[in-house]
Each structure stands twice: as C-alpha cells, then as structure tokens.
Amino acid sequence: MKKYIQITFVLGIFAVFVLLRQFKGSDENPVTPISQQNSNSTSRTTQTSSNSSQNIYKDGTYTGIVADAFYGNLQVQAVIQGGRLSDIVFLEYPNDNPTSRSINQQASVLLKEEAIRAQNSQVDIVTGASDSSRAFQQSLASALAQAK
Amino acid sequence: MLKKTAEIMGMPVTIVIAEENVKEEDIIKAFTYLHHIDDVFSLYKKNSEMSKINRKEIHEEDISKEVKKVFNLAEKTKHQTNGYFDITQQNGKKDPSGIVKGYAIHQCAVLLKRKYKNFFIEIAGDIELVGLNNSAKWKVGIENPFNRKEIIKVLFLSNKGVATSGTYIRGLHIYNPVTQKKADTIASVTVVGENAYEADRFATAIFAMGENGINFLEKQKNLEGYIVKKNKSAIMTKGFEKYTHV
Numbered sequence: 430m431k432k433y434i435q436i437t438f439v440l441g442i443f444a445v446f447v448l449l450r451q452f453k454g455s456d457e458n459p460v461t462p463i464s465q466q467n468s469n470s471t472s473r474t475t476q477t478s479s480n481s482s483q484n485i486y487k488d489g490t491y492t493g494i495v496a497d498a499f500y501g502n503l504q505v506q507a508v509i510q511g512g513r514l515s516d517i518v519f520l521e522y523p524n525d526n527p528t529s530r531s532i533n534q535q536a537s538v539l540l541k542e543e544a545i546r547a548q549n550s551q552v553d554i555v556t557g558a559s560d561s562s563r564a565f566q567q568s569l570a571s572a573l574a575q576a577k
Numbered sequence: 578m579l580k581k582t583a584e585i586m587g588m589p590v591t592i593v594i595a596e597e598n599v600k601e602e603d604i605i606k607a608f609t610y611l612h613h614i615d616d617v618f619s620l621y622k623k624n625s626e627m628s629k630i631n632r633k634e635i636h637e638e639d640i641s642k643e644v645k646k647v648f649n650l651a652e653k654t655k656h657q658t659n660g661y662f663d664i665t666q667q668n669g670k671k672d673p674s675g676i677v678k679g680y681a682i683h684q685c686a687v688l689l690k691r692k693y694k695n696f697f698i699e700i701a702g703d704i705e706l707v708g709l710n711n712s713a714k715w716k717v718g719i720e721n722p723f724n725r726k727e728i729i730k731v732l733f734l735s736n737k738g739v740a741t742s743g744t745y746i747r748g749l750h751i752y753n754p755v756t757q758k759k760a761d762t763i764a765s766v767t768v769v770g771e772n773a774y775e776a777d778r779f780a781t782a783i784f785a786m787g788e789n790g791i792n793f794l795e796k797q798k799n800l801e802g803y804i805v806k807k808n809k810s811a812i813m814t815k816g817f818e819k820y821t822h823v
Contacts, residue, residue, distance in 0.1 A: 494620075495666045496674075540791060542812045545805055547727040548718070553710055554591070555728065557702040557720030558743025558765050 486512055486576035492520065493572035507572035514573070583608045586615040586678075588701035592685075595695040595710045603692055607685050611700075614681045617643060620672060631670040647673050647680060654778055678703060679740065679777025686772065698773070703740040703780075705773035714823065722764035722805050729811070730767075730803060732820045738773035742766050742784035762788050767803045769820055775800065788812070 486509040495504045508516035579599040582591045590611060592604050619625045626644055629635045640648075651664040651673055664673045678700060685698050686705040695708035697715055706715040714735045718728035722743050732739065743765030766783045770776035779800055783790035794802040794814050801817040 494672070495668070496672065540795070540812050540814065541818070542810050545721065545729040545809050545811050547721065547724075547729060548731055550716070550718075550728070550731050552716040552718035552728060552731055553593070554697060554699050554704055554706075554715070555702070555718040555720050556704055556739045556741045556767055557725060558722065558741045 486514065486573060488512065489576060491572040491575040505572060507576060509576050579604065581605075581608075583611075585611045585700075586619070586681075588678075590701075591697075591699040592689075593697050594689070594693050595708075596693055599693070603689065607689055607698070610685055610688060611681055614677065614684075617641070618647070618673060618677045620674065627671070627673070647677065650680065650774075651676055675781060676774070676778050679738070679772075679774040682773035682777070683738065703738075703773055703777050705738045706734045707736060709735055719767050719803060719805075720765075723809065729805070730821065732769065733823050734769065734820060737820075738770050738776035740768055740770075740773065740776035740780040742768075742780040762806050762808070763790075764805045764807050764809075766790065766805070768794065769801045769817070771799050 488509050488511065491507045491509070493505045493507065504520040506518040506520055507514055508518065510516075578593065578595050579601065580591065580593045581601070581604045582589060584590065585608060590608065592607055594604065615625075616622065617626045620627055620631070622628060626635065626641060630640060630644070648664075648671070654676065655663050664671045664675065666672055682698050682700055682703060682705050686696075686707055689696055689698070690707060693707075695710065697704055697706040702720070704717065706717065709715070714733035717732040717734055717739055719730040719732065719741065721727035721729045763784060766780055768776045768780040768783060770779060779794070779797070779802075783794055783802060783804070786793055788804065788806065791802060791804050791812055791814060794800055801814045801820065803811055803813045803817055805811045
C-alpha cells in the first residue's frame with residue numbers, strides 16, 4: 430500500500446512539474462514534445478515554439494511503450510490538450526521494483542567528492558548525455574507518435 | 578588524420594582516424610555497417626528483423642546470427658545484474674535498444690581495427706577510443722550537464738569505451754515521501770569501460786540507480802565512473818582518477 434502512495438506522489442510531482450513548465454512557456458528548457466518528424470527512439474529533442482498556433486497533436490491520452498530503463502521498466506502516458514503536451518504520467522518507473530529499492534538503500538562507500546569546475550583545455554571529443562533518459566524518450570516518443 | 582560525420586539511427590556519428598593514408602571508403606563502410614544495424618534492430622522500422630520477431634513473423638530457428646548474438650549478450654547482462662536488465666517486456670515483446678548502441682560502436686571499432694590502430698568512433702556522446710592520437714592518449718571532455726558548452730573534466734584514454742547518461746528533464750526534483758529527501762540527485766553519470774558496449778550498458782543502469790549507483794560501479798571490475806550530482810558536486814570511483822592524468 431505504501432508503495433502505491435509513493436508512486437502516486439511521484440506521479441503527482443511529475444504532473445505538477447510538467448504543467449508548470451508548459452504554462453511558463455518561456456523557460457529555457459521546457460518539456461517539449463520529441464521531434465515530430467522522427468519518432469526514432471534516439472531522436473534528439475526539439476523545442477517547439479510556445480506561441481505556435483499550429484496544433485501538432487490530437488487531443489487525448491496516449492500510452493507509450495514499456496521502455497527498458499535497464500534497472501527496471503519505464504512507461505509514460507502523454508496527455509494532449511489543445512494540441513499540446515499538457516501532462517506526462519509515469520505508469521512505470523524503475524524505483525517501482527522492490528529489488529531496485531533494496532539496491533538503492535545500500536550504504537554508501539566513502540568516495541572522493543569534488544565541486545565541478547569548467548575546464549579550458551582542448552579535447553578531441555566530448556562525452557555527454559545527448560540522448561539521455563533514453564527510456565523516457567522512447568516511451569514518450571511512442572506515445573506522441575500515436576497522437577499525430 | 579581523417580574525420581567524417583553522419584547521421585545514423587537519428588543520432589550524430591563521428592569517426593576520426595588519426596593516421597596517414599586513411600581511405601575514406603573505410604569510414605563509409607563503417608557508416609554502412611551502422612545503417613545495417615539500424616535496419617536490423619530498429620523498432621521504428623516496420624520491416625526490421627526485430628519488428629518482425631516481435632510480430633512473430635520470424636520463427637526462433639530463423640533468427641539471424643547477429644540478432645541471436647545480441648539476445649545472448651542481453652541474457653548475459655540480465656544474469657550479471659541479477660535480472661534487472663531484461664529486454665523482454667511485459668507484453669512479451671523484445672526491445673534490445675538498451676544495448677544496441679554500445680554494441681554497434683564496439684563492433685564498428687572491431688571492423689576498423691583490421692586496418693587502423695588509432696581512431697575513435699562516437700555516436701551521440703558515447704565513444705570507443707582505440708590507440709593514440711599523435712602518440713598521446715585521446716583527450717575526452719566530460720560535458721557539464723548544467724551547461725552543455727562547458728567541459729568539467731578531461732580524461733586521457735586509450736583502448737577504452739566511455740558513455741554518459743543524464744537527465745533530460747532539467748531542474749526536475751522528485752522527493753522521496755518517506756525520507757523527505759530529493760530522490761533524484763544525479764545530473765549525469767559517465768562510465769569508462771573496456772569498450773563502448775560495456776560503458777554504455779552500465780551508464781544507463783547507473784543513471785537509473787541514482788547516487789548509490791557509484792557503489793554498484795565500485796564493485797565492478799574494469800568499470801570506473803564519475804557521477805555529477807544536482808548540487809554541482811561530483812563523486813567518482815576510486816580507480817577513476819587515473820584517467821584524469823596524462
């Protein structure tokens with residue numbers, strides 16, 4: 430029972446967050462639909478103009494695929510209102526797994542911690558999370574593909 | 578030195594070969610291989626072997642060697658993680674995308690190694706680095722998850738794979754209702770492994786685990802990691818520091 434309260438709470442926070450982001454509109458990094466011309470699992474995100482009069486998606490609720498977040502499954506539901514993504518509901522989240530939780534509760538070993546600082550050196554290549562939270566994107570992309 | 582980029586599987590791909598007399602066609606062949614991987618494994622292509630398997634249009638005995646190999650790797654990963662990694666979804670369909678990218682980079686590297694000793698292959702921030710760049714180790718920058726124009730760490734790598742996983746919803750905080758603490762305190766995790774396949778599959782896992790994923794990493798042989806927390810501090814495994822020196 431506790432588990433369900435916990436999940437509901439998390440979903441609520443997500444929903445409120447997403448809604449706030451949508452209403453703010455001018456935010457630097459709003460939650461915006463996955464690139465619509467390419468629903469590939471790994472497509473990069475694009476920002477759609479909040480002033481856009483064009484409705485990209487059909488109103489309704491769409492359920493995405495269960496994506497493998499490696500440490501458990503992740504599945505989202507996209508709610509489209511007024512042609513725009515108005516809410517993302519997490520139906521499954523990796524923490525919703527008793528074994529994941531027990532691993533997450535393992536005591537932390539003492540490791541070196543430092544403040545991050547920008548470096549000025551030249552590098553050959555950069556590693557970054559360009560298609561990060563893949564499972565989230567995958568599930569959302571498949572939900573939005575249905576909303577077109 | 579020859580550098581070429583392409584867009585494959587909806588992702589930017591870069592190959593740099595740090596040698597003289599590099600044949601452009603060899604890089605083109607590598608790109609062709611990656612297109613082939615996409616054609617076989619993409620769940621977004623209706624005619625991919627993977628899609629056909631999920632629609633049960635291909636019987637188990639007719640599955641290609643390549644797909645069987647990836648299924649076996651997935652099975653091995655499932656075992657290594659005590660069942661946490663599972664490409665089989667609740668609906669019975671298989672989604673191997675969690676390991677295909679790292680696998681593709683590594684296979685591409687194996688292909689190029691037949692002719693070259695010094696190169697790297699990068700797909701959307703995940704990299705396999707082979708040999709050296711002008712007699713020096715390859716310099717890999719870790720992107721600042723809070724400002725993607727910045728680099729916050731420089732790694733010196735040779736014959737290694739590196740992958741980073743991070744959050745896409747910026748500024749998002751989930752509170753654990755039991756402890757009242759922020760549940761998602763991680764901004765990004767960078768994993769260095771023996772190759773891109775090892776680095777990629779574990780980077781994804783560690784990010785999902787959160788801050789304590791560092792403990793999981795610490796226990797793995799041949800894997801080191803650097804986790805950037807949302808409070809703008811970073812924590813690293815004991816063996817990670819050696820990669821930060823020339």
